Amino acid sequence: MTANIEIQNVTKRYGSMTVLDGLSLSIRANEFLVFLGPSGCGKSTLLRMIAGLESVDDGTISINGERIDTLPPGQRDIAMVFQSYALYPHMTVADNMAFGLRNINLSSDVISKRIAEAARMLEIGHLLERKPGQLSGGQRQRVAIGRAIVKEPKAFLFDEPLSNLDAALRVRTRVELAQLRNRVRSTMIFVTHDQIEAMTLADRIVVMNNRKIEQIGTPMEIYSRPASRFVATFVGSPTMNFLTVALSEENGFLRARLPDGTQLKTAIRAAGVKGGEYSLGIRAEAVKLANGVAATTTGKVDVLERLGDRTLLYTRLKDGSVVIAEDIGNSRVAIGDEVGLALDGTRTHLFDDAGHAWHNEEAGHG
């Protein structure tokens, strides 16, 4: 069972406050779509509107062409995994999974078969007779997913399901979710504020901010061609470097003058870029250490972050602006060193204050 979900001009208001404003989105069958955004951007509200837990003030939501936003939650053929799992505390794991199936009068044979199948898939067979209070966080999480799977719904909704797990378990569950996704072919919508979850799980990411969609795209599109400065800031770690630049043209491409006076040739076409305030964005991985002529500019190292596989250098240019550069894991640079920096002009992005972005010609850099 799967479904394509069509969201058209959906608006949500709480009193005089509008939390979602005329939002449209088309979700393909079998797609794993992630709503990514900071707290309060409306991503959970949108998910709950699809589930039927929040009313739709304006616009429509349909599944496979059939309008569902007027149906009660139970009749939308959707399953949801809650952030707090929302297991029924007084029921055993098996009863938790069976409850929804008994409500639609499935025969007990079918119910036990589905539970056995889900329990096998999620490796919770030994927990079926326990109550949620006797389970660990990770086990509850699996039961919550199991409760969704047994319903064989048209679409799965996940509301930040990993945020209550500790770091190690979160990574493991993330991998398991990706595996599960390959076994259960169904439309899945996943809400998170964690960009790594979004990048690793999604077919497409919907980046949301401030009541609207900032960008929809594959994880690599979002990463390498962010549609706005917000997206560029929100996705990627460490955060992209931003430098206020003055622009000029050279052979049809832009040349940027960095705040410290350095000239940097970019691969961004000059056509369509008007005068005004611009920030040049460049990720740390496009800023390497270099000596002599290879160095674009120099900076003084303020902070070192040794991540093991690589080292992040927080450097300060002559004018005081901060640029994060990347070096190898066992970098010999020390705090206070003056280092040469090679900024890769072909991997830069240009942003204006109105939320527009310009990128180099090719799709992405890698």
Added chain:
Amino acid sequence: MAEAALDRAEATATAAVRRNIQNINAPQWRNALFVAPYLLVFVALLVVPLFWGIWLSLHKADAFGVGKFVGLTNYIRLYNDRIFLQAIGNTFYFVFLTVPALAIIGLMLALALNRRTRTAAVLRAFYFSSSVLSVTIVTLIWRIVFIGNFGLLATIYGWFGATAPAFLSDPQLAMIGIAIATVWWCIGLPMMLFLSALQQVPGEIYEAAALDNASRWRTLWYITLPSIKRTFVLVVIIQIVLQFQLFGQARLMTNGGPNNVSKPVVLYIYEAAFTKWDLGLGAAASEVLFIMILIAAMAQYIATRRKGEEG
């Protein structure tokens, strides 16, 4: 010599350290000061009278003082007293009439008024307001309702040309009349307890149930009621203990009549001890009531604890 003194000093120091470490887990008796005020009142007003009552029930006692030890004579007198046995039966009947009604109506009101609307808030206050009235006012109100010929009930029945049931004078109805007044008076507390329990149930469970296609009935039966089971037990125990002590309503509405059919145990105790001044007999009857309440509450508690142990 000096070395020995040094050793001794060291040993003392170690002992002092050890003592300090032990002190962490030692009882801090000054902490008892925090519970002392309550404990004093509890002992003086509950524990002492309890044992005094037991002691009194084993003696022949009247208004002029405690007489000779009579053993279980007072209890045997009670056992042979038809009116006392009838009073026990009356009390059980009253508990049977009121406790299930209070629990079920209280729950229904709580379910109906568990909303965030202004109307619900006003109605909650309205239903709770009867609880703050004194028993005198409550019985006065219900006497006005029940009283024959010109009471509210009689007037309403009169509009349809019918005769109102005589709740205060019909032997079949007297206890039911008292029970109605009592339920009206006491409904506030169970309702509030149920409301607070309902508000503890996480909303997400209901959302999960809604997505699980649960009908209203199935949600009530499989989600709400199991979630507030503990409160249900609490309400039933509180009400059993309270309603076994029926006194004021019976005293003021029917005075135990007609023909003792609405005389509860406490009224019997009152009459024995303070009308006939047979203090030993009254004390013995009090002990019987104490045991009855204890057994009923414990039975209820154990029965529900055995059924579900989970949190």
